[in-house]
Amino acid sequence: MKTPFKNVLPIAVVALAVSGAFVTTSMQSASKSTAPQVGYPRNAMGNCILNQPQNCNTTEADSYCYVGGGTSGTRAFGTADDCKEILWRQP
Structure with a gap:
């Protein structure tokens, strides 16, 4: 049994x-999330405007990172040394 x-x-x-x-x-x-990165707008000479930091992300998304968090206007770039890194809008 x-x-x-x-x-x-x-x-x-x-x-x-x-x-x-x-x-x-x-x-x-x-999904693997990345830490937010600070982005900066550029002046006419291509240098970062360091007193206007923006919250951006390095992970590619639907829209670039813009000043003020919108979907158009002045773009924000990363790496305060040369201000050339492309950043994306935070999800």
């Missing part, structure tokens, strides 16, 4: 394995 433990154990092991596979798959597909 089989005990209930012997009947339930294989089902529990299979359920644990299947749930582990789904958890592993969802962890691999999680």
Whole structure:
């Protein structure tokens, strides 16, 4: 005569394995977010205007990073040394 433990154990092991596979798959597909980066508008000579920092992101998005956070106007660039790095709007 089989005990209930012997009947339930294989089902529990299979359920644990299947749930582990789904958890592993969802962890691999999680988006990797990057830290925000400060961007600066440029003056007519191409130098950063350091007293007007903007919150931007280095991860490519739908829109560039603009002063004031809008979708048009003066763009903000990264790297205060040369003000050439393209930055993107924060999600």
